Amino acid sequence: MSFSKIKFDKKIVLSFWIILIALIIAAPTILPVFRLNLLGRYLSLSIVALGVDLIWGYTGLLSLGQGIFFALGGYCAAMYLQITSSSEFPNNIPEFFALYGVEKLPFFWEPFRSPVFTFFAIWIIPALVAGLIGFLVFRNRIKGVYFSILTQASLLVFFNFFNGQQKLINGTNGLKTDVTQLFGQMVGSESMQRLFFWVTATLVIASWFFAKWVVKGRFGNILIGIRDDEPRVRFTGYNPVIFKTIIFSIAGGLAGISGALYTVQSGIVSPQFMTVPFSIEMVIWVAVGGRGTLLGAILGAVFINYAKSLVSEALPASWMFIQGGLFILVVTALPEGVLGWLQGDGPRNLLQRFGLKRKIETYPSLEINKKEGNNE
Amino acid sequence: MELLLDSLFNGVAIGSVLLVAALGLAIVFGLMGVINLAHGELMMLGAYTTYVTQLIFKLPILKPFYNSYIIVSIFLAFIVSGVVGILLEKTIIRKLYGSPLETLLATWGVSLILQQFVRSVPLAYGTGLVISLLIGLFLPTTFPSKIKESINFKYFKFSSWIFAALTGVLTGSVISSSVSKLSRASARNVDVTAPSWMRGQVEIIGTAFPKTRLMIIVITLISVIAITLFLNQSAWGMRIRAVTQNRRMSDCLGISTEKVDIITFGIGSGLAGVAGVAVSLLGSVGPNVGGNYIVGCFMVVVLGGVGNLLGTVLASFGIGIMTDLIGAGRLLSIWPDMPLPLSNAINFFATTSMARVMIFALIVIFLQFKPTGLFPQKGRMVEN
Numbered sequence: 065m066s067f068s069k070i071k072f073d074k075k076i077v078l079s080f081w082i083i084l085i086a087l088i089i090a091a092p093t094i095l096p097v098f099r100l101n102l103l104g105r106y107l108s109l110s111i112v113a114l115g116v117d118l119i120w121g122y123t124g125l126l127s128l129g130q131g132i133f134f135a136l137g138g139y140c141a142a143m144y145l146q147i148t149s150s151s152e153f154p155n156n157i158p159e160f161f162a163l164y165g166v167e168k169l170p171f172f173w174e175p176f177r178s179p180v181f182t183f184f185a186i187w188i189i190p191a192l193v194a195g196l197i198g199f200l201v202f203r204n205r206i207k208g209v210y211f212s213i214l215t216q217a218s219l220l221v222f223f224n225f226f227n228g229q230q231k232l233i234n235g236t237n238g239l240k241t242d243v244t245q246l247f248g249q250m251v252g253s254e255s256m257q258r259l260f261f262w263v264t265a266t267l268v269i270a271s272w273f274f275a276k277w278v279v280k281g282r283f284g285n286i287l288i289g290i291r292d293d294e295p296r297v298r299f300t301g302y303n304p305v306i307f308k309t310i311i312f313s314i315a316g317g318l319a320g321i322s323g324a325l326y327t328v329q330s331g332i333v334s335p336q337f338m339t340v341p342f343s344i345e346m347v348i349w350v351a352v353g354g355r356g357t358l359l360g361a362i363l364g365a366v367f368i369n370y371a372k373s374l375v376s377e378a379l380p381a382s383w384m385f386i387q388g389g390l391f392i393l394v395v396t397a398l399p400e401g402v403l404g405w406l407q408g409d410g411p412r413n414l415l416q417r418f419g420l421k422r423k424i425e426t427y428p429s430l431e432i433n434k435k436e437g438n439n440e
Numbered sequence: 441m442e443l444l445l446d447s448l449f450n451g452v453a454i455g456s457v458l459l460v461a462a463l464g465l466a467i468v469f470g471l472m473g474v475i476n477l478a479h480g481e482l483m484m485l486g487a488y489t490t491y492v493t494q495l496i497f498k499l500p501i502l503k504p505f506y507n508s509y510i511i512v513s514i515f516l517a518f519i520v521s522g523v524v525g526i527l528l529e530k531t532i533i534r535k536l537y538g539s540p541l542e543t544l545l546a547t548w549g550v551s552l553i554l555q556q557f558v559r560s561v562p563l564a565y566g567t568g569l570v571i572s573l574l575i576g577l578f579l580p581t582t583f584p585s586k587i588k589e590s591i592n593f594k595y596f597k598f599s600s601w602i603f604a605a606l607t608g609v610l611t612g613s614v615i616s617s618s619v620s621k622l623s624r625a626s627a628r629n630v631d632v633t634a635p636s637w638m639r640g641q642v643e644i645i646g647t648a649f650p651k652t653r654l655m656i657i658v659i660t661l662i663s664v665i666a667i668t669l670f671l672n673q674s675a676w677g678m679r680i681r682a683v684t685q686n687r688r689m690s691d692c693l694g695i696s697t698e699k700v701d702i703i704t705f706g707i708g709s710g711l712a713g714v715a716g717v718a719v720s721l722l723g724s725v726g727p728n729v730g731g732n733y734i735v736g737c738f739m740v741v742v743l744g745g746v747g748n749l750l751g752t753v754l755a756s757f758g759i760g761i762m763t764d765l766i767g768a769g770r771l772l773s774i775w776p777d778m779p780l781p782l783s784n785a786i787n788f789f790a791t792t793s794m795a796r797v798m799i800f801a802l803i804v805i806f807l808q809f810k811p812t813g814l815f816p817q818k819g820r821m822v823e824n
Contacts, residue, residue: 204808204811206807209540209541209544210742212475212541213738213739213742214742216735218804224796224797228793228797340731344548347545351545381559381560384553385552388556391550392546392549395546395549396535396546
């Protein structure tokens with residue numbers, strides 16, 4: 065794999081950003097509400113994909129349990145919305161409690177009356193849970209596929225717990241948010257959805273910069289070192305447990321933010337967020353986009369979900385075939401993902417195959433540079 | 441005493457389903473280092489094979505043998521899942537040896553395709569496809585070696601695939617015209633009814649045991665014994681063990697590692713099919729039936745220690761008995777006057793889903809103390 069990344073002119077980069085921001089601001093007027101809502105949801109999913117890219121693409125940890133943190137963030141947001149909009153219901157507690165004859169609010173709901181607490185809880189609680197799970201697993205040097213299996217098992221633990229506890233969090237029905245109130249407006253209303261879209265778009269860009277900052281410099285180098293040769297990193301004197309735990313909780317926090325944004329835009333959070341297929345899907349977004357390329361994670365999440373909704377509308381049965389095929393294709397034929405392929409040798413190899421470009425026998429840097437040198 | 445026996449039996453019954461399901465996975469994971477997430481779907485294929493066999497045995501010609509269909513379906517399920525597994529190995533998994541995470545993702549893709557395949561293709565034609573795969577994969581291997589070595593072998597291979605396709609289409613249409621239930625695609629769950637001799641209960645020492653559960657225990661027992669004998673006594677078993685221990689050395693000594701891989705994966709997948717027969721006796725069969733078992737199976741393999749059949753056996757019975765103890769709240773009936781907070785806690789976990797929460801949590805805690813399972817592989821290598 066070559067490291068020749070395409071370098072753009074500063075002016076081009078600037079104009080790209082201006083166009084992007086203009087598009088984000090104008091999107092609510094261009095797109096119909098339904099599509100806008102979908103786009104907002106997919107953008108929020110791209111934040112969790114960024115987290116997956118950080119832990120899988122950069123650190124080599126394939127987590128199949130990101131759904132836990134995604135759902136936790138969603139539940140935090142939904143609990144706050146439910147409890148602040150519950151004044152007209154008996155006992156001043158959310159409506160669903162009456163169905164199960166619960167009269168007193170469970171203790172862990174209390175702090176969610178405060179918006180400040182909720183604001184922090186949305187990302188700190190998932191990050192803490194991720195840190196705890198991660199620390200316990202990494203401490204024992206459980207890694208590779210064992211890590212994947214254990215995260216999947218943890219996912220099932222959380223799923224079964226949330227699914228079974230009607231009296232605490234409405235069990236399998238989940239918590240609805242679209243009829244709750246925020247800032248005196250219905251969360252499901254059009255103006256609120258527009259606001260959420262902007263918030264999501266901003267946060268996607270912010271998390272992208274954050275992730276870029278994380279993988280830059282020594283910290284990022286150690287992550288890549290852990291991915292490529294963990295024993296050597298350990299022998300060099302670093303403790304991989306700490307770095308892995310930190311990056312895993314960062315990914316958990318990102319998943320939490322993503323879950324909260326997704327929840328308010330889809331109108332419900334339920335244990336369905338913690339099913340096994342959903343968490344594996346997150347991995348395929350990153351794999352198709354290009355692991356180890358942060359932009360690839362974002363684009364992968366948005367485009368695959370968009371394709372999913374388009375295909376499911378036209379031919380509901382075929383999406384599973386396409387998705388299954390994507391998994392196989394990306395693993396066997398395109399391990400670097402689309403963006404990784406574009407940044408690497410992919411296009412040149414393709415052109416060479418059709419005889420459009422001269423074959424390079426040794427290293428590209430040697431031959432191309434030599435040729436240029438001769439011309440001068 | 442009676443209560444204890446009852447509990448033990450239930451635990452063993454749950455454990456034996458887990459064991460027969462995890463056995464194939466343990467072989468494929470332990471011996472080849474391949475994470476097969478499509479294992480659950482291979483089980484699902486086995487369960488559907490039972491269903492198809494049952495319907496075919498209801499035809500007038502086979503009606504007199506109806507009672508034995510379940511025995512036949514065990515062999516058929518082994519073959520069906522085994523063939524699909526071999527195809528999977530030949531097309532995808534072969535390219536991914538040595539990178540387990542990639543096999544995990546690819547086999548997940550396969551599992552999605554298999555699920556949707558069962559939903560949207562009529563079972564009759566699915567059967568036809570499996571038959572043509574079977575013929576196409578195995579007919580060329582039966583040719584005498586003279587033909588195999590000749591230059592024209594690829595034409596023979598090609599024509600055998602054409603023959604296979606024709607046979608497949610023919611059987612598919614014959615089945616679909618004679619059994620109407622199989623001629624339409626359906627996403628609905630189907631039910632396998634046990635033959636009359638397997639219904640009802642047997643009484644042992646004053647406790648009644650359902651016969652289907654006993655049958656599953658018998659299937660499991662036979663599978664475990666057969667696979668142990670195969671691995672330890674047969675020539676191919678020895679080759680498989682040799683490749684597991686040192687792939688390159690075995691290759692140098694003339695063992696065809698390619699064949700060993702195919703056989704190992706085929707047997708592992710075939711055992712998934714047998715597990716599917718067992719599962720079909722427990723409840724209705726649907727495209728998602730495999731998903732209920734796959735994570736439990738992996739837990740068994742991880743808990744037992746990779747590449748160790750004894751560990752797999754102990755782990756699955758351990759998990760089975762614990763599931764029954766916790767899920768049915770049996771500790772409460774064994775010790776009725778325990779202190780209130782403890783009994784509250786036990787009641788809290790006394791449902792199937794909460795028992796799962798407890799079991800998985802216990803396994804994660806257990807792995808804190810023994811990260812490599814009950815019977816770890818010995819060695820002093822640096823990991824990787």
